[in-house]
Amino acid sequence: MSVTLDLSRMAPSSSKEGADAPKPLINLSGLTRPQMVAALAESGVVEHGKAKMRATQIFRWVHHRGITDFAQMSDVAKETRARLADQFTIARPEVVERQVSKDGTRKWLIRMAPGIEVETVYIPSVGRVGALCVSSQVGCTLNCSFCHTGTQALVRNLTAAEIVAQVQIAKDDLGEWPSDKDDRLLSNIVFMGMGEPLYNMGQVADAIEIISDNEGIAISRRRITVSTSGVVPQLEALGEKTQAMLAISLHATNDALRDVLVPLNKKYPLEQLMAGIRAYPGLSNARRVTFEYVMLKGVNDSPDEARALVKLIKGIPAKVNLIPFNPWPGTDYQCSDWAAIETFAAILNRAGYSSPIRTPRGRDILAACGQLKSESEKVRASAMRKLSMAAMAGVLDEDEDEAAA
Structure with a gap:
């Protein structure tokens, strides 16, 4: 069972308790514009009649300009800026570690609160120019057997x-x-980072609304993809609330194998999953679902499995991303031979399905698909840090992005 602790809205911890404790600060970075209007009005910082105008100003400063200090808001009265700082925060969380792969992939370990850490990965030359893989949970409950993230228990x-902070930190570094720069890299x-997004639907939906708002970061909803292992009851809500592109972490064509690879299948078997996908709001040739399929040697990579996959997804506007398995410490799985992957792709292509083979990115910094794992599981003494860090479940490739454009 997942537990949500809204630590992002709290001021740094204090030794004072009870009536003497400082009032928690509301993090404006995580509020949609309507939520921000309400928060400003309720706080008394601005008059009710001016809350919408002030929220628009603040939203643009935070999400279009990327500022982290109310004092930088030059078109807001100095007295108002001081009152905002008394009740709200727009500060970034701490970047504990930054790594850059030889292929240009970047990975950040971000500490959201004491003991609460996640990884975020930027992959260049994916999508239109570059994609950011964000996490929605600390840890994961799904225990997919091929995924390193699944070895870390859910924290919250x-x-x-x-979630928005991960995008802001990437934009800081890039x-x-x-946000309206012509030469944007993101x-x-x-x-597709740590966690199952559909087990955190409300926060994910709000984050997408903030990220896609034209007054701020302004990334189109058609360039935002949510990957799920198959939480069927939430699929319709995802489409209606977010209008995001859908990706399914599939990896098997029959229930017996998928029960092993993706244990959630025991709760929502393939028949239910495929029915939910067919009913996904907005699904069309222009808004295809992406099936993610990790290639495991001798497990799911035979020509018979490819033909079974064609039969399983028949009639669904779709593409299949074939993902060479990325090893991580302690795994028993191996990546399929390249010839087997190409044979698998050829069968899908002949059936009319685009099936790009994803080029592994960031393997040297454990940033590739299936390799992320947060430091929150580690012993907190710096000398005791483990070597490995967690699992990315996928990323858009360029031809999908062009199809969505």
């Missing part, structure tokens, strides 16, 4: 502010402010 859901967002 991330808040909308903590020099992406203001064009796509994929909810």
Whole structure:
């Protein structure tokens, strides 16, 4: 069972308790514009009649300009800025570690609160120009046997502010402010990092609304993809609330194998999953579902499995991303031989399905698909840090992005 602790809205911890404790600060970065209007009005910082105008100003400063200090809001009265700082925060969480792969992939370990850490990965030359893989939970409950993230127990859901912060930190590092730069390096967002997004639907939906708002970061919803292992009851809500592109972490064509690879299948077997996908709001040739299929040697990579996959997804506007398995310490799985992957792809192609083979990115910094794992599981003494860090469940490739454009 997932537990949500809204630590992102709290001021740094204090030794004072009870009536003497400081009032928690609300993190404006995690509020949609309507939520921000309400928060400003309720706080008394601005008059009710001016709350909408002030919220628009603040939203643009935070999400279009990328500022982290109310004092930088030059078109807001100095007295108002001081009152905002008394009740709200727009500060970034701490970047504990930054790594850059030889292929240009970047990975950040971000500490949201004491003991609450996640990884975020930027992959260049994916999507239109580059994609950011964000996490929605600290840890994961799904225990997919091929995925390193599944070896880390769920700590809690991330808040909308903590999800948006991952995008802000990437934009800081990439020099992406203001958000309307013509030469932006970040064009796509994929909810394919740590956690199952549909087990954190409310916060994920709010984060998507903030990220896609044209007054701020302004990444189109058609360039935002949410990957799920198959939480069938939430599929319709995902489509209606977010209008995001859908990706399914599939990996098997029959229930017996998928029960092993993706244990959630025992709760929502393939027949239910495929029915939910067919009913996904907005599904069409212009808004295809992406099936993610990790290639495991001798497990799911035979020509018979490819033909079974064609039969399983028949009639669904779809593409299949074939993902060479990325090894991680302690796994028993091996990546399929390249010839087997190409044979598998050829069968899908002949059936009319685009089936790009994803080029592994960031393997040298454990940032590739299936390799992320947060430091929150580690012993907190710096000398005791484990070597490995967690699992990315996928990312858009360029031809899908062009199809969605």
